[in-house]
Amino acid sequence: MLKDGIMIDIRNVTKTYGIGGQTVKAVDKVSFAMGTGEIVSIIGHSGSGKTTLLSLVGGLTKPDSGSVVIDGKDIWSMDDDSLSELRNRKISFIFQFSSLVPTLTALENIMLPTTFGNYGKDVEGYARELLGLVGLADKADSYPSQLSGGQQRRVAVARAFINRPEVVLADEPTGDLDEETEREVIELFKRMNRERKTAFLLVTHSSELAGQAGRQLRMSSGSVLPFINTVSHRER
Amino acid sequence: MKTGLNTFSIAVKNLRRKIIRTALLFLAVTVVTGTLFSATLFISSMRNALKIGTYRLGADVLVVPEKYVSEARTALLAGEPTSFYMDRAVYEKVKRVEGVKQASPQLFIKPASFTCCYSVDVFLIAFEPATDFTIAPWLEKNLKKPLSGDEIITGREVPLITGDTVPFFGTPFKVIGTMEPTGMKFFDRSAFMTMDAAYTMAANSKANSMQPIDLDRSRISAVLVRVQDGYTPDRVAIRLEHDIEGIKAIASDEIINTVRKQLGGLLKGILAVSAVLWILALLMMGFAFSMMVNERQRELGLLRAMGAKRGYIFRLIITEAVIISAAGGIAGLAGGSVLLLAFKGPILSSLKLPYLVPSATVLAELTAGALVFAMITGLLSSLLPAISASTMEPYAAIRKGE
Numbered sequence: 001m002l003k004d005g006i007m008i009d010i011r012n013v014t015k016t017y018g019i020g021g022q023t024v025k026a027v028d029k030v031s032f033a034m035g036t037g038e039i040v041s042i043i044g045h046s047g048s049g050k051t052t053l054l055s056l057v058g059g060l061t062k063p064d065s066g067s068v069v070i071d072g073k074d075i076w077s078m079d080d081d082s083l084s085e086l087r088n089r090k091i092s093f094i095f096q097f098s099s100l101v102p103t104l105t106a107l108e109n110i111m112l113p114t115t116f117g118n119y120g121k122d123v124e125g126y127a128r129e130l131l132g133l134v135g136l137a138d139k140a141d142s143y144p145s146q147l148s149g150g151q152q153r154r155v156a157v158a159r160a161f162i163n164r165p166e167v168v169l170a171d172e173p174t175g176d177l178d179e180e181t182e183r184e185v186i187e188l189f190k191r192m193n194r195e196r197k198t199a200f201l202l203v204t205h206s207s208e209l210a211g212q213a214g215r216q217l218r219m220s221s222g223s224v225l226p227f228i229n230t231v232s233h234r235e236r
Numbered sequence: 237m238k239t240g241l242n243t244f245s246i247a248v249k250n251l252r253r254k255i256i257r258t259a260l261l262f263l264a265v266t267v268v269t270g271t272l273f274s275a276t277l278f279i280s281s282m283r284n285a286l287k288i289g290t291y292r293l294g295a296d297v298l299v300v301p302e303k304y305v306s307e308a309r310t311a312l313l314a315g316e317p318t319s320f321y322m323d324r325a326v327y328e329k330v331k332r333v334e335g336v337k338q339a340s341p342q343l344f345i346k347p348a349s350f351t352c353c354y355s356v357d358v359f360l361i362a363f364e365p366a367t368d369f370t371i372a373p374w375l376e377k378n379l380k381k382p383l384s385g386d387e388i389i390t391g392r393e394v395p396l397i398t399g400d401t402v403p404f405f406g407t408p409f410k411v412i413g414t415m416e417p418t419g420m421k422f423f424d425r426s427a428f429m430t431m432d433a434a435y436t437m438a439a440n441s442k443a444n445s446m447q448p449i450d451l452d453r454s455r456i457s458a459v460l461v462r463v464q465d466g467y468t469p470d471r472v473a474i475r476l477e478h479d480i481e482g483i484k485a486i487a488s489d490e491i492i493n494t495v496r497k498q499l500g501g502l503l504k505g506i507l508a509v510s511a512v513l514w515i516l517a518l519l520m521m522g523f524a525f526s527m528m529v530n531e532r533q534r535e536l537g538l539l540r541a542m543g544a545k546r547g548y549i550f551r552l553i554i555t556e557a558v559i560i561s562a563a564g565g566i567a568g569l570a571g572g573s574v575l576l577l578a579f580k581g582p583i584l585s586s587l588k589l590p591y592l593v594p595s596a597t598v599l600a601e602l603t604a605g606a607l608v609f610a611m612i613t614g615l616l617s618s619l620l621p622a623i624s625a626s627t628m629e630p631y632a633a634i635r636k637g638e
Contacts, residue, residue, distance in 0.1 A: 087541060097534075113542040
């Protein structure tokens with residue numbers, strides 16, 4: 001069951017790519033909905049369309065057909081500026097790859113999304129708090145090249161919360177992390193979910209992270225297979 | 237607390253990323269702006285000097301003996317002292333020619349250095365107070381009195397001050413005033429006396445001077461002409477040459493045109509080099525910014541994912557280009573000025589031309605113009621890459637960068 005009403009509603013979304021003269025359906029007539037504050041995980045083999053689905057949900061790419069509705073608005077009926085504002089205010093991404101800007105320090109990377117909108121005065125204070133939450137308080141002035149892969153991932157995780165998003169779209173967010181750091185990140189996700197009702201759509205291979213999800217979507221060849229309810233697992 | 241993170245600071249950090257490439261682009265803009273600025277300033281300076289010079293001359297047409305026309309031009313433009321004479325009857329004929337409003341004779345006398353201790357060549361110019369319309373108004377305005385027979389006024393570069401007495405061809409003259417600088421040696425290195433004083437000086441020179449001067453009252457060097465309203469200097473000059481034999485009438489415009497012709501080749505060369513440099517800089521910057529956008533596709537896609545609008549991405553790329561071009565422009569202005577100062581002397585002496593720094597307004601306009609030009613160069617070169625970067629679909633940009 002969905003919590004508190006629908007926040008994201010994907011209907012019959014299809015996305016195809018032309019690769020080497022062939023058309024590949026990355027996402028094929030996918031429909032699902034997410035409630036406010038819900039945690040949903042997506043699992044599936046490599047190339048099954050998980051990352052493309054995340055980008056469709058986040059408005060990074062336009063579907064060939066179908067609709068993506070966030071907070072009651074079809075995002076592809078918006079103009080580009082409004083869609084950018086929506087991404088800046090309500091959505092955050094954690095990408096699978098290194099996504100830090102190499103010329104900015106860890107602290108500046110975290111603050112970066114706030115330069116695209118009007119945020120409060122104490123952005124830096126909150127950025128430092130987030131840096132502390134991912135255990136990198138002493139790395140504020142370090143550049144990405146001075147950080148390990150895991151540390152970079154943690155900075156990216158911290159950045160995802162600077163805009164106090166309604167939903168975090170995360171692609172393997174704990175991929176580079178050791179077990180202890182993975183647990184800290186999961187704790188951060190749970191805390192944000194609990195305190196701010198932040199929703200999470202997680203692509204993950206981590207059973208521990210997937211275990212936090214109320215529901216699991218399984219993708220295969222661009223299609224979503226029936227839901228698996230994992231609430232009982234989480235409660236257990 | 238203020239973040240200090242904004243489009244400008246992010247653009248500066250991006251430029252530091254590839255410091256050698258940034259330095260090369262900076263250098264390209266510096267060279268182009270420096271070349272254009274120094275060339276424009278140089279040409280403007282010479283035009284300015286000519287304008288002031290011809291204005292100072294105060295005449296629309298200068299009538300000189302036909303065979304001495306090149307000496308007359310050199311005297312006017314480069315201020316090289318010279319002596320040439322023609323019959324005074326020319327003056328009477330000039331007065332009667334159609335289109336002539338005013339005419340006044342002058343004498344140009346090339347003396348030796350005037351005392352044992354000075355080595356500056358002073359050009360003696362004698363005018364007729366009764367008809368003169370070039371020096372007399374200055375005297376009236378500044379000294380409130382005409383020149384007497386033993387008085388002279390001097391140009392700014394003559395090493396004499398008011399009150400000094402100096403002999404020319406054995407006749408002492410008292411300096412009663414100094415004219416403001418004009419940038420033209422013709423005026424700045426001249427001493428002005430009345431024609432009556434000049435004839436007396438010539439007559440006495442046989443007895444008083446080791447270098448006597450052979451000049452009687454029937455001789456003059458030139459006639460300065462002011463044309464009537466409705467007549468152009470060119471037309472009157474043609475008519476003068478037609479009506480009076482053995483003379484050459486130089487219209488004031490013609491003086492400028494002569495210089496323009498002299499400058500023409502140089503100007504064309506400078507413009508051609510500047511145009512080639514500009515196109516090269518434009519291509520180089522355009523290519524570099526295209527590369528920059530290509531290299532940073534994923535990063536730009538990430539910025540879009542974080543909520544950066546298309547306009548922001550466009551501004552970011554343009555800001556980077558404008559920072560480089562503004563910095564290069566400023567360096568070009570400084571470099572161009574140094575270059576001009578370094579090579580001004582040799583160029584001017586080979587062209588035999590006067591030089592005068594333009595007014596502060598013109599200088600400010602040229603400086604601002606060069607800076608705007610540099611920034612437009614940056615803007616143009618980054619326009620296409622900026623449009624391309626800002627219109628990329630975020631996910632496509634992120635994937636292309638993978």
